[in-house]
Amino acid sequence: MINDTVGIIGGTGWLGGAIAEAVLAKGLVSAGKLIISNRSGKYPLAQQGACLVTDNQDLVDRSDLVIIAVRPEHFASLHINATGKTLISLMAGITAQSITAKTLASAVVRAMPNAAVEIGQSFTPWYCSGGVEATTKSLVQRLFECVGTAAEVQEEDFIDYLSALSGTGPAFPALLMTALANQAMLAGIPGDIAQLAAKNVVVNSSQLLASHDAQQMIDALVAYRGVTAAALQVMRQGDFDEQVGRALQAGAAVARKGLQA
Ligand SMILES: NC(=O)c1ccc[n+]([C@@H]2O[C@H](COP(=O)([O-])OP(=O)(O)OC[C@H]3O[C@@H](n4cnc5c(N)ncnc54)[C@H](OP(=O)(O)O)[C@@H]3O)[C@@H](O)[C@H]2O)c1
Numbered sequence: 001m002i003n004d005t006v007g008i009i010g011g012t013g014w015l016g017g018a019i020a021e022a023v024l025a026k027g028l029v030s031a032g033k034l035i036i037s038n039r040s041g042k043y044p045l046a047q048q049g050a051c052l053v054t055d056n057q058d059l060v061d062r063s064d065l066v067i068i069a070v071r072p073e074h075f076a077s078l079h080i081n082a083t084g085k086t087l088i089s090l091m092a093g094i095t096a097q098s099i100t101a102k103t104l105a106s107a108v109v110r111a112m113p114n115a116a117v118e119i120g121q122s123f124t125p126w127y128c129s130g131g132v133e134a135t136t137k138s139l140v141q142r143l144f145e146c147v148g149t150a151a152e153v154q155e156e157d158f159i160d161y162l163s164a165l166s167g168t169g170p171a172f173p174a175l176l177m178t179a180l181a182n183q184a185m186l187a188g189i190p191g192d193i194a195q196l197a198a199k200n201v202v203v204n205s206s207q208l209l210a211s212h213d214a215q216q217m218i219d220a221l222v223a224y225r226g227v228t229a230a231a232l233q234v235m236r237q238g239d240f241d242e243q244v245g246r247a248l249q250a251g252a253a254v255a256r257k258g259l260q261a
Contacts, residue, residue, distance in 0.1 A: 001027055002139060007063030009056050009070060009078065011036030012043040015090055016069030018117035022146040024048065035059045056080050065139065068099075072259035075102070082106075086136055088126075088143075092163045093259030096129030096156060107132045109140055110159045113147060114169030122148035123166045127159050157256070164251025172247075177202040 006029050010016045020036055023029040031049030037059045043052050053059050060066055060080045067088045070078060075094055082105040089099050089110050096108040107130035113122040124144035128137065137152065144150035153159065177198045184194035209217065221228045 001030055002142075003033070004029075004064035004139065005033045005035065005062060006065050006067065006143075007035040007037070007059040008067045009037050009059060009080075010074075011067070011069060012038040012040075012052075013069055013071075014115065015113055015117055016067065017043075019067065019069070019113070019143070019147055020050065022117065022120060023143060024050065026146040028142060028146055035063055060085060065136070065143075066105075075099075078102075086130075086132060088140060091259070092167060093160070093255045093257070095258070096127070098258075100130065106130060107136075110156060111140070111144060111150075112159050112163050112167045113144065114167050116169050117147040120147055122169070124148065124150040125153045125159060125162045125166065126150060127153050127156050129156065160255035161248065161252040163255040164248045167255075168251065173202045173206075 006023065008016045008020055011020045016036070020034060024031055024034060032051075034050040035053060036043060036050055037053045037056050039054060041052065041054050056078060057080055060082050063085070065088065066080075066082060066085055067090065068075070068078070069090045072091045072094050075091055080103050082103040084106050086107040086109065087099060087103060087105040089096075089108060090113060091099075092112065096110055099105065099108045099110075107128065109126050109128050109132060111124050111126035113124040116122045122144070124147070126140055126144065128140075132140075141150050141152070153162070180198035180201060181191075181194045184197060185191055189197070218232065222232060223229075
């Protein structure tokens, strides 16, 4: 358990709330050293001993480490002076430079978790701007390991690109699952069976990839020259990799352009 006080601005939202619950559940932060803010002033974690405030400056003043977990469009109306503090921003599409200019923070960490924080299965790349001490970096890593895996990246642009990749969480699998089920139904498979089959592929069978190399798996299935090989071949001939590349670049372009209102 750490001694630092952690403040989460927007700590009642999807990401901020999941992180708040995880750091308490994993014992990284004690309830007495967790401060959460929102505008509405309601949150169950307050009953567990975490402090809930509606004054963001009060949160900043009392915290050693501050996480900003509000939506990008709400950043413009967030007025805090974080002089001397390190801020961790989860906001997509808002540069470290804009955050430093608006908050006067001495250092900014941009981190990009995804919706799987809810089940402790996020991947969170993070980038440091300004002088961040090794002890703070280690704390950032431990904090995001409470909700999955995490890794520091050396370029801020990687965060924008990864916003469109891991930041999208379940989006790509959801698209694949929907396409598999819809196409199966179009081919005459009953809806309930199509849904079960598609869900098994995306949610269950894919678990094998946790312990098998994906490329080796593809190579082995293609070498088998069976049903799977024929299906994969059509995907590859249909420009699948390039289409994925275009999708990621489109998302990254939105992140780079900025999402601030
Ligand atoms: N969701 C994702 O999959 C995902 C993935 C990657 C990155 N992100 C980033 O994570 C951030 C949070 O996203 P989210 O999906 O968790 O949003 P969310 O569920 O809407 O949560 C935002 C929270 O911020 C609070 N809030 C808004 N303005 C505030 C203010 N001025 N002061 C204090 N609290 C304030 C809201 O509570 P009140 O309304 O009560 O104030 C709410 O609890 C976003 O910046 C997003 O870019 C999200």
